[in-house]
Amino acid sequence: MNNIQQYAIGVDIGGTNTKYGIVNHRGVISHNGRLSTAEYATAEAFVEALYAALEPSIEEVGKQHIKGIGIGAPNANYFTGSIEHAPNLNWKGIVPFANMISEKFGLPCSITNDANAAAVGEMTYGAGRGMNDIIVITLGTGVGSGIVAGGHLIYGHDGFAGELGHTIIRPGGRKHWSTGLCGSLEAYASATGIAITAKEMLAEAKSPSLLHEYPLEAIDSKAVFECAQKGDALAKEVYRFTGQILGESLANFVMFSSPEAIILFGGVTKAGDMIMQPVREHMEKNLLPVFRNKVLLTFSELHEADAAILGASALVWAMKLKS
Amino acid sequence: MNNIQQYAIGVDIGGTNTKYGIVNHRGVISHNGRLSTAEYATAEAFVEALYAALEPSIEEVGKQHIKGIGIGAPNANYFTGSIEHAPNLNWKGIVPFANMISEKFGLPCSITNDANAAAVGEMTYGAGRGMNDIIVITLGTGVGSGIVAGGHLIYGHDGFAGELGHTIIRPGGRKHWSTGLCGSLEAYASATGIAITAKEMLAEAKSPSLLHEYPLEAIDSKAVFECAQKGDALAKEVYRFTGQILGESLANFVMFSSPEAIILFGGVTKAGDMIMQPVREHMEKNLLPVFRNKVLLTFSELHEADAAILGASALVWAMKLKS
Numbered sequence: 001m002n003n004i005q006q007y008a009i010g011v012d013i014g015g016t017n018t019k020y021g022i023v024n025h026r027g028v029i030s031h032n033g034r035l036s037t038a039e040y041a042t043a044e045a046f047v048e049a050l051y052a053a054l055e056p057s058i059e060e061v062g063k064q065h066i067k068g069i070g071i072g073a074p075n076a077n078y079f080t081g082s083i084e085h086a087p088n089l090n091w092k093g094i095v096p097f098a099n100m101i102s103e104k105f106g107l108p109c110s111i112t113n114d115a116n117a118a119a120v121g122e123m124t125y126g127a128g129r130g131m132n133d134i135i136v137i138t139l140g141t142g143v144g145s146g147i148v149a150g151g152h153l154i155y156g157h158d159g160f161a162g163e164l165g166h167t168i169i170r171p172g173g174r175k176h177w178s179t180g181l182c183g184s185l186e187a188y189a190s191a192t193g194i195a196i197t198a199k200e201m202l203a204e205a206k207s208p209s210l211l212h213e214y215p216l217e218a219i220d221s222k223a224v225f226e227c228a229q230k231g232d233a234l235a236k237e238v239y240r241f242t243g244q245i246l247g248e249s250l251a252n253f254v255m256f257s258s259p260e261a262i263i264l265f266g267g268v269t270k271a272g273d274m275i276m277q278p279v280r281e282h283m284e285k286n287l288l289p290v291f292r293n294k295v296l297l298t299f300s301e302l303h304e305a306d307a308a309i310l311g312a313s314a315l316v317w318a319m320k321l322k323s
Numbered sequence: 324m325n326n327i328q329q330y331a332i333g334v335d336i337g338g339t340n341t342k343y344g345i346v347n348h349r350g351v352i353s354h355n356g357r358l359s360t361a362e363y364a365t366a367e368a369f370v371e372a373l374y375a376a377l378e379p380s381i382e383e384v385g386k387q388h389i390k391g392i393g394i395g396a397p398n399a400n401y402f403t404g405s406i407e408h409a410p411n412l413n414w415k416g417i418v419p420f421a422n423m424i425s426e427k428f429g430l431p432c433s434i435t436n437d438a439n440a441a442a443v444g445e446m447t448y449g450a451g452r453g454m455n456d457i458i459v460i461t462l463g464t465g466v467g468s469g470i471v472a473g474g475h476l477i478y479g480h481d482g483f484a485g486e487l488g489h490t491i492i493r494p495g496g497r498k499h500w501s502t503g504l505c506g507s508l509e510a511y512a513s514a515t516g517i518a519i520t521a522k523e524m525l526a527e528a529k530s531p532s533l534l535h536e537y538p539l540e541a542i543d544s545k546a547v548f549e550c551a552q553k554g555d556a557l558a559k560e561v562y563r564f565t566g567q568i569l570g571e572s573l574a575n576f577v578m579f580s581s582p583e584a585i586i587l588f589g590g591v592t593k594a595g596d597m598i599m600q601p602v603r604e605h606m607e608k609n610l611l612p613v614f615r616n617k618v619l620l621t622f623s624e625l626h627e628a629d630a631a632i633l634g635a636s637a638l639v640w641a642m643k644l645k646s
Contacts, residue, residue, distance in 0.1 A: 131480070132480065133479055133480040133484075147579070147580075149472060149475075149477045149479070149484070150475055150477065150478065152472075152473055152475070154472045154473065154579075154580050154581075155473065155581070156456055156472070156580055156581020156582065157454070157455065157456040157581055157582060157583035158581055158617065159581075160581050160613050160614065161456075161472070161578075161579065161580050161581035162579070162580075162581075163578040163579075163611055163613075163614075164578065164579065166578050166611050167574075167575040167578050167579070168492075168571060168574065168575055168609050169491075169494065170494065171492065171493065171571055179611060181609060181611070248491060248494055251490075251491065252490040252491055252575065253579070255484075255486040255487065255489050255490050256470070256477075256484065256485070256486075256487060256490070256576070256579050256580075257470075257477050257479055257484050257485075257579075258477075258478070258479020258480055258481055258482075258483050258484035258485075259479065259480060260480035286491050286504060288486055288489050288502060288504070290483050290486075291483065291486075294481065
């Protein structure tokens with residue numbers, strides 16, 4: 001059996017670090033490692049460094065057993081294979097990244113943004129296994145999303161579909177610190193948004209809260225989580241409010257693509273039932289009856305440390321299906 | 324050439340009447356006709372009547388030249404081929420309609436709801452020709468939608484995707500007369516919603532309006548249109564408000580599936596620029612920069628009288644692509 005085993009390389013490029021690994025069909029990662037993204041001034045230098053880092057592992061596995069390379073990167077466009085004007089990377093302008101990788105490694109390469117890669121990863125190895133219609137929402141510093149419909153990632157006509165964090169759920173509401181849009185999901189349901197909500201509630205609070213013991217600048221989503229775990233009413237109210245807004249947004253997403261499952265991923269999900277309960281309640285409440293009690297709402301089953309590599313590697317199996 | 328010409332039968336089933344026609348690849352309808360839907364107590368009787376009505380035309384065209392039958396019907400499920408619990412039809416429960424048609428006519432049959440059929444029609448013969456990613460919004464008594472992504476209609480895991488009229492755009496806002504949901508797009512942007520907005524604005528109006536000359540129960544979207552055309556400020560404000568809400572919703576839809584075009588269809592679009600200008604303004608204003616000035620926002624190019632038949636017939640060409 002071993003000689004027909006196939007592998008995919010998964011590469012997760014972040015603004016600071018890049019992680020990579022070689023992954024088999026079942027999602028087992030071997031040969032994983034990391035290198036700095038930020039220390040390379042050009043994409044060319046980075047590609048050289050990535051090749052140097054991966055080459056021994058590729059030799060060990062045998063290049064003929066490697067199907068291709070999948071990459072998750074900020075502002076990566078699946079259609080063009082380019083990384084386009086990524087604000088958090090040193091490489092400016094439009095970088096034809098997939099081509100550069102493909103030429104250097106002599107392997108086919110597919111590229112997309114991190115949230116899309118996460119969605120393919122969930123469908124291939126995670127909570128969305130065997131499903132053709134899922135939505136993955138990543139709740140971290142920002143709110144990202146990847147949408148799979150009819151077995152295909154939704155890329156849109158330009159490769160930029162799936163920016164659900166920027167959909168407006170409170171028209172005229174909180175102004176987003178970076179986009180300037182008012183009332184977007186990310187302004188509330190991201191870690192940043194949760195910290196803002198906590199500060200707003202504290203400013204108006206009439207009853208005591210453990211959060212008062214923190215200096216204002218130290219109030220972040222971690223502080224809210226710690227206080228909520230200790231039973232602090234205000235911190236728990238922050239999660240209830242956040243969950244309500246997220247739940248209302250999810251209802252809208254369900255009425256768009258009617259997914260079999262919505263999979264939540266990322267740091268904010270550590271709050272568990274404190275956020276999941278209001279999410280579920282307000283999602284169901286805002287659905288047409290035909291959609292009620294049908295959507296599996298669940299947390300990711302992938303280990304957070306591995307998920308980005310797995311997601312990127314899963315692009316390679318999708319590549320296989322395309323040809 | 325004539326002997327390789329192929330045809331599709333398009334059937335549009337409404338609560339009161341059913342329209343049908345035989346359509347060629349270019350969207351030219353021949354042999355069109357209609358029969359009552361409401362007068363048949365059972366689906367079986369209706370299928371018999373439809374067959375009797377269409378048989379002479381099928382003979383004339385030659386059955387061997389007909390590729391199949393496409394049907395747009397309320398509550399029709401593409402996956403199961405059934406019409407399920409349609410409130411406006413006499414046939415109760417779950418009717419295996421596509422099978423019944425297919426057996427009676429000896430032709431393959433595909434079925435979906437009217438808004439999905441409209442989307443396939445626009446992509447095949449209309450303003451969405453040659454595009455793989457479009458959203459069609461039907462603005463009539465209600466607000467319907469059909470979404471095409473990557474060349475495929477989005478059906479969702481259960482066949483019910485694309486209920487964009489029921490997405491919430493004003494949380495806690497106007498209660499929908501039928502669904503009970505608060506603040507859904509349909510509550511504002513449908514003909515029914517426009518009439519409600521007009522009445523609300525009239526009740527609070529401090530300046531004169533031509534609409535005051537109508538008895539309250541006669542104020543409908545037609546009255547608003549007539550007054551707006553005469554330059555009435557309040558009636559024009561009704562369209563501006565409606566357009567704002569629709570535009571905000573469209574921005575959310577764009578950030579979901581990044582379509583090349585959004586095509587508006589139905590009675591409400593008669594208002595032309597009075598509604599289109601605010602729609603466009605508020606859509607662009609609520610988009611991330613990456614999506615701005617890229618989406619073609621346009622009215623349907625199909626004649627309203629033919630559109631439903633064309634859309635249904637287009638399902639047949641899609642059938643061909645699937646096999």
